[in-house]
Amino acid sequence: MKKKLIVVLCLAMALSLVLAGCTPKTPANQGGNDPVAEKTQLTASVTADFDSIDPQIMLASDTDRIMYNVYEGLAKCGKDGNVAPGLAESWTFDGNTFVFKIRQGVKFHDGSELTPEDVVYSFNRMCGKIADDQSAVKQNLQEGIASVEKTGDWEVTMKLASTNTAFESNLLVSIIKEGAGPTIVANPNGTGPYKLVSYEPGVGCTLEKHEDYWGEKANIDVINVKIYSDTTASLLAMQNGEIQMAGVTESNKEMVPSTFNMEMMSNNTPILVQVNCKEGVFSDVRVRQALNYATDQQALIDALVPGAEWVSGYLTKLQTFYQKDNTKMYPHDIAKANELLAAAGYNESNKCAFDLMWFSNLSNWYESVCLVLKDQWDKTNFAVNLVDTDWSTFLSTVYSNPERKFDAALFGYTGKLDPYSQFRRLQSTNKANIMMFSTPEYDDLLNQIMNTTDSSVKQKAYYRMQDIIAEEAVGVWLLDNYSYIALDKNYTGYTPYVITFWDFSTIKKVN
Amino acid sequence: MVKRILYSILTFFLVTVLIFGLFLLMPQDPIKMKLGDEADPVFEAALRYKHGFTVSPEIGAAEVPPVTRYFRWLSGLFRLDLGTSIRYDKSVNELLSTRLPNTVGLAIFSFIIDVILGIALGVFVAKVTNSGHYTFGAIINILTQIGIAIPVFFASILWILLICIKLKWLPVTGFKPLEAGLGPFLKGLILPAISISVGGISLIVRYVRNAMTEELASDYVRCARSKGVSERRILYRHVLRNSLIPIVTILGMRLASIITGSIVIEQVYSVPGIGTLMISGINSGDCILVQGICVYIATVVIVTYLVLDLLYMVIDPRIRVKA
Numbered sequence: 016m017k018k019k020l021i022v023v024l025c026l027a028m029a030l031s032l033v034l035a036g037c038t039p040k041t042p043a044n045q046g047g048n049d050p051v052a053e054k055t056q057l058t059a060s061v062t063a064d065f066d067s068i069d070p071q072i073m074l075a076s077d078t079d080r081i082m083y084n085v086y087e088g089l090a091k092c093g094k095d096g097n098v099a100p101g102l103a104e105s106w107t108f109d110g111n112t113f114v115f116k117i118r119q120g121v122k123f124h125d126g127s128e129l130t131p132e133d134v135v136y137s138f139n140r141m142c143g144k145i146a147d148d149q150s151a152v153k154q155n156l157q158e159g160i161a162s163v164e165k166t167g168d169w170e171v172t173m174k175l176a177s178t179n180t181a182f183e184s185n186l187l188v189s190i191i192k193e194g195a196g197p198t199i200v201a202n203p204n205g206t207g208p209y210k211l212v213s214y215e216p217g218v219g220c221t222l223e224k225h226e227d228y229w230g231e232k233a234n235i236d237v238i239n240v241k242i243y244s245d246t247t248a249s250l251l252a253m254q255n256g257e258i259q260m261a262g263v264t265e266s267n268k269e270m271v272p273s274t275f276n277m278e279m280m281s282n283n284t285p286i287l288v289q290v291n292c293k294e295g296v297f298s299d300v301r302v303r304q305a306l307n308y309a310t311d312q313q314a315l316i317d318a319l320v321p322g323a324e325w326v327s328g329y330l331t332k333l334q335t336f337y338q339k340d341n342t343k344m345y346p347h348d349i350a351k352a353n354e355l356l357a358a359a360g361y362n363e364s365n366k367c368a369f370d371l372m373w374f375s376n377l378s379n380w381y382e383s384v385c386l387v388l389k390d391q392w393d394k395t396n397f398a399v400n401l402v403d404t405d406w407s408t409f410l411s412t413v414y415s416n417p418e419r420k421f422d423a424a425l426f427g428y429t430g431k432l433d434p435y436s437q438f439r440r441l442q443s444t445n446k447a448n449i450m451m452f453s454t455p456e457y458d459d460l461l462n463q464i465m466n467t468t469d470s471s472v473k474q475k476a477y478y479r480m481q482d483i484i485a486e487e488a489v490g491v492w493l494l495d496n497y498s499y500i501a502l503d504k505n506y507t508g509y510t511p512y513v514i515t516f517w518d519f520s521t522i523k524k525v526n
Numbered sequence: 527m528v529k530r531i532l533y534s535i536l537t538f539f540l541v542t543v544l545i546f547g548l549f550l551l552m553p554q555d556p557i558k559m560k561l562g563d564e565a566d567p568v569f570e571a572a573l574r575y576k577h578g579f580t581v582s583p584e585i586g587a588a589e590v591p592p593v594t595r596y597f598r599w600l601s602g603l604f605r606l607d608l609g610t611s612i613r614y615d616k617s618v619n620e621l622l623s624t625r626l627p628n629t630v631g632l633a634i635f636s637f638i639i640d641v642i643l644g645i646a647l648g649v650f651v652a653k654v655t656n657s658g659h660y661t662f663g664a665i666i667n668i669l670t671q672i673g674i675a676i677p678v679f680f681a682s683i684l685w686i687l688l689i690c691i692k693l694k695w696l697p698v699t700g701f702k703p704l705e706a707g708l709g710p711f712l713k714g715l716i717l718p719a720i721s722i723s724v725g726g727i728s729l730i731v732r733y734v735r736n737a738m739t740e741e742l743a744s745d746y747v748r749c750a751r752s753k754g755v756s757e758r759r760i761l762y763r764h765v766l767r768n769s770l771i772p773i774v775t776i777l778g779m780r781l782a783s784i785i786t787g788s789i790v791i792e793q794v795y796s797v798p799g800i801g802t803l804m805i806s807g808i809n810s811g812d813c814i815l816v817q818g819i820c821v822y823i824a825t826v827v828i829v830t831y832l833v834l835d836l837l838y839m840v841i842d843p844r845i846r847v848k849a
Contacts, residue, residue, distance in 0.1 A: 064806060066560065067615055074561060143568070149583070150576075154568040200615075215703065216614055216621065217798035217806065243699065244802060245793045251686050252698040376809065407554035407811045414563055415555065447563060 054236035055524050057506060059260040059517065060243045060252065061219075068214055069200050070189030071141055071151035076429055076515035081240055083516045084222060085124075086189035086205035089115055089134065092432055096333050096513035098183045102129060102190055102206060103171075110180045110468055113173040114166070122227040123192055124203070124210035131165040136193040138163040138173065148196045156185060180468050184433030208233040208520035218242060222519065234508070234523035259503035260517075265320055266380065268499050275501040280511040282498055283333050283430030285326045288371065288388070288491040290423045293451035296369050297422065303488035305355035305367075307345035309395040310491050314347070315387050319380075324495040328481045329428065329437035331495040333513045336470075337434050337477040341485035352395045366398035369422035372413075374406040381425055384493070388425075419451055427496065432514055435464055438480055441489065452489045530835055534828045541824040542603070545817050546596050554811035556612045577612055577814060599817065608818030613810040618818035621803060627704050629799035631711060632791070633784040636719040640726040640780055645766075645773070647727065648734025653761060655735065656742045666731065673728025682721040682794045689717060699796040718795045722788055726780050733776045737769035744768075770841045778834040782827050 065078040070086035073079065083091075089106070093099035100106075103115040121129035139145055142160050143152040159176055166172040175182060190206065191199055203211040208230065209222035222238040241258070243249035250270045252258045263271055271277060290297035290306070297303050312325045324331055330338035353362075361367040371388070373381045385401050392399050406426075413421045431437050439445055442461055443453035460476045460483075467473060484490070500517075502509050508522045557573050558565060567585050575583035578595055582588075590598075602609055608618035655663035690698045696717055702710040741747065742765055750760050789801035796802075800819060807815035 064614075066613065069615075072615075149572055152566075152568045152572060154566045157568060215624070215798065216616070217625070217802055218701075218703070218796075241699070241796070243796050244805070245796070247683060248686070248698060248794050248796060251683075251691060255690055255694070255698050257697050257699065405554065407556075407559040410558045410563060411553050411555035415558060446567075449563070 055234070056237040056239065057235045057259050057519070057522065058239040058241060058257060059519075060241050060249050060258045061262070062242070062244060062246070062249070064217055064242050065214070065220075067200070068203060068211065068220075069151065069196075070191065070205065071137070071196070071199075080515045080517050081220070081222075082189075082211075083207070083514075084209040084238070084519050085203065085207045085211045086191070087207050088187040088189055090183065090186035092187065092512050092514050092516065094510060094512065096432065098186065098432060101186075102134070103186070108180075108183070108468070110178045110466065111175050113175075113182075113186075115171045115173070117169045117171060118229060119169055121206050121229045122225075123206055124225055125192075126227070127192065129190070129206060130193070131167075131169060131171045132193045134171045134190055135163050135165055136196075137188070137190045140191075140196050141188060145196065151196065156188070159185070178466050180473075181433055181435030181465055184431060184436060187432065209238060228520075231520065233520035235506075235519060238519050253501065259506055260509075260522075261501050263499040263501045264380070265498075268501075271499075271501045274504055276504055276507075277499045277501050278509055278511070279322065279497055279499055281324065281331055281333055282427075282496045283331050283513050284427040285329055285331060285430070285495050286384070286425070286427040286493045287326075288423050288425050288493070289450050290490055291419060291421055291451060292487075292489060293419070293453075295422050296367050299359050300487055301355045301359040302361075302367060303490075304345065305352040305359070305395070306392070306397065306491050307488050308348045308352035308355065309392050309397060310345075310388065310493075311347035311391055312342070312493055314391070315384065316494050318387055319383055320494060320496060323497050325493070326495050327492050328484050329430075329440070330434055330477075330481075331430060333430065334434060337474055339478045339481040341481060344485045345488070349395050352397075356396045361396050363396055366396050368398040368400070370400045370402045372402045372404045372409060372421060372424040374409065374424075374426060375403050376406050380496075385425060414447075414449060419449065424449075429515065430513060434477060435461070438464075438477065441484070450489055452487065454483065454487070457483050527836075530832060534832050537828055538824060542600060542821065543596075545820045545824075546592075546599065549813040549817065550592050552811075552813075556811040556813050559811040560612055573612070577610065603821060608821065609814040611807070611812055611815040611818075613807060613812040613815060618815055621815065622800070622818065622822060625799050625803050628701070628797055629788075629792075629801065630785060631704070632715050632718055632722070632788065632797060632799060633781065635712065635715050636722040636726065636784055637777075637781050639719060639723040640730055641777065643723070644727045644730025645734055648731040648773075649738065649761060649766060651731060651735045652738035652742065652765075653757075656739060663735075666735070670728040670732050673724050674732075676724070678721060678725060678788075679790050679794060681724055682718075682791060685717055685721055686794075701795060701797045715797070718788075718791050718797055721791055721794075722784060726784075729780070730773070730776060733772055734769065737772050738765050741765040741768050767841070771838060774834060774837055774841065778830055778837075782830040785826055785830075 061077060061081065063075065063077040065073065065082070066075040067073045067078065068082065070082060073082060087101045089101055089103035090098045091101035102118050102121060104118040106113050106115045115134070117129065117131050117134060123129060138156065138160060140148060141151050141153050142157045143149055159179060159182060161174045161176045163171065163173045192204055195204060206229070208225055208228045210225050212221050212223050214220040219239065219241040222240065224233045224236045226232070243252065246267060249258065249261055250267060253261060253275065254272045263277065268277060288306070290303055292298060292303070316323050316325055325342050327341035327344070328339070332338065356362070356367055359367070371385060373385045375382060389399050389401060409424065413419055428437065428440070439461055440447055441450065441452045441457060442448060443458055457480055460480050464473050464476050500509055505525055506522055507525050510518050510521045512518065557570055557577070557579070560573070561570055571580070571585045571587065572583045574580045575587065578590060578598060580587040580589055599609065606619070608622070610617050611621055614621060651663065651666050686698055689695050701714040704711045747760060747765060750764060789805060791797070792799045792801040793805065800822070804816065804819050807819060
């Protein structure tokens with residue numbers, strides 16, 4: 016009897032401990048106000064963990080999305096997709112030499128002031144000139160920069176190794192404190208509107224408002240970034256009020272609760288069917304053109320991503336100054352496609368067969384695109400075989416292999432701030448020229464852009480390159496995919512950018 | 527016993543060869559996976575050297591032979607150094623040590639629920655079924671079958687919908703690290719532990735029920751009853767004890783399975799445990815991280831079965847004599 020009583024009492028105690036720990040109706044650890052500290056908070060969810068929190072090593076766009084709030088460069092991405100002044104108040108550039116006027120009064124998160132020496136150190140680190148810290152070396156900077164020196168109290172001069180007017184986009188690289196390289200991961204210290212106060216791999220991070228930020232101060236005091244690797248759990252957490260901001264795709268936007276506003280935003284990621292222009296069936300321009308005629312991009316867009324932009328090259332509507340619309344060059348025409356295939360030696364009894372690779376581990380959405388394309392192409396004398404491949408395998412076996420044994424592959428390119436870095440993908444000497452397209456005129460136009468600061472000359476050159484891409488049917492350009500940002504209706508102020516960046520500093524709570 | 531230990535060591539070595547060899551067969555290049563399609567060649571070469579793939583940090587440096595890499599890795603294991611993760615650029619030891627408390631906490635929590643509820647329910651069901659309530663036994667059969675058959679992922683979503691969305695008793699992802707305090711840590715693991723335990727309890731109930739039902743039909747039970755021994759004493763002191771061999775086996779297997787990372791549960795509830803670390807490592811082709819985790823899993827499983835063998839000797843003296 017006594018034993019029974021003891022057991023019952025123990026169970027009752029355990030149960031009461033559990034129940035006492037349970038939350039009442041309102042869920043825990045979300046945004047809103049912390050009544051004790053009177054701090055506003057916002058919880059955002061991301062699906063992928065950071066690849067590194069060293070700002071000069073991080074590469075993944077998912078990391079940039081958050082970390083651009085913590086670290087800044089001499090320049091930053093403007094709201095219009097332009098290169099705007101950042102830690103450099105202004106600069107002059109003649110194609111070979113930058114002279115930066117460093118902004119005064121900028122405080123790092125640890126309270127110390129930004130100095131020209133920090134700028135010099137940061138670039139030297141990335142150029143491999145810091146002997147005991149070679150972890151952040153970038154070849155394009157190492158080869159592109161001849162020297163970076165302090166040439167005045169608040170002046171830094173950067174001399175390039177050769178004329179390169181497209182170098183400006185490299186000014187977004189993060190500036191860190193002199194000597195901070197080896198310890199930057201353990202002690203994050205940037206100049207951005209938010210400071211990184213904690214990071215746990217696989218869990219997320221916490222950002223706190225930088226009270227001494229040189230620019231417009233952030234509105235929200237604390238940003239909790241949580242990693243939700245499972246989309247369903249993320250959507251349920253949104254429903255439960257645990258998340259106030261998340262990226263949402265077309266396929267699951269219907270599950271977003273009505274307490275959220277959805278803002279559609281361009282991913283600035285042109286999706287295309289990349290083709291091997293050097294070997295195989297697509298080495299013949301007529302076959303490439305036939306594939307373009309066989310594709311009905313508008314029908315694809317209407318079926319899968321209504322409202323998405325039909326693109327004809329690397330640039331989307333976010334970069335209108337240089338973008339040229341060549342979407343009308345290949346109207347959907349099955350007869351024309353078959354005519355070109357016939358001229359290339361293919362017909363109904365001898366179809367033009369090729370493999371189209373796609374990557375389910377990048378996105379299952381690609382499968383839908385492939386199926387629609389196959390359905391369209393099956394109506395012509397193409398015979399396409401869909402091959403689901405692992406992206407890493409493709410990188411290792413096809414991308415890295417100079418011979419590039421593939422016919423066609425479906426994937427997109429993340430947009431860049433500077434169009435030059437996108438167009439140079441087709442430069443004949445570029446190892447990343449996956450489509451192995453090569454023409455002297457294209458290379459000459461790239462050189463022309465590199466050597467001029469005149470934007471009208473650049474525009475003309477970009478237009479001509481886009482014409483070449485279209486005329487030579489270098490790939491089948493499809494669309495710029497978009498996604499949604501779901502923001503709790505209690506918050507407002509989200510600003511889309513050309514690059515992958517969630518600017519938390521512009522978001523504020525609605526009264 | 528010595529033989530068992532030697533076999534375990536041999537098994538461990540074979541596992542290391544298998545793990546290392548499998549990654550050699552895979553075409554993924556973990557460095558390219560990390561850097562993407564526009565990898566900086568200088569950075570790539572430096573990373574390759576850093577992680578032991580090449581002999582120097584220069585572009586085009588010769589590769590270290592796989593056999594050499596294996597023995598370097600193995601010697602690291604003896605020094606308890608599992609290497610540096612390519613994906614996270616942190617030591618695998620450090621990553622495991624931050625994740626292990628979460629997985630172990632979840633494992634112990636759900637294991638305790640499994641043991642307490644599973645055995646108690648199993649004994650109860652065996653007792654009731656044995657007294658002639660066959661319909662009850664059939665119902666329990668169906669329920670436990672459902673408990674085992676329902677996919678853990680699906681069941682977790684249902685629990686979330688009920689407990690978090692409908693009743694608002696707990697947040698969807700309420701995980702808090704141990705540093706936040708034991709109470710918040712355990713509270714964050716309640717729902718994941720329940721999700722894991724449903725299948726475990728169902729399994730244990732069936733094993734306990736079957737084992738005890740068989741023992742209850744034995745002659746010694748009839749003899750004990752005829753001697754006037756109380757039913758409670760017969761059940762707990764004799765029958766349960768004699769049924770422990772299969773029960774301990776299944777409990778050991780359950781513990782090994784949970785402690786090595788409940789991948790699905792950790793994904794759904796965003797618990798940063800060994801399971802999610804493994805998924806992340808596999809997705810990024812981080813062979814060093816995944817090898818380290820596999821060694822950890824192999825060690826846990828080997829040690830668990832070794833301990834089980836010892837337990838058998840304690841439970842059943844006949845096994846001790848034979849050994």
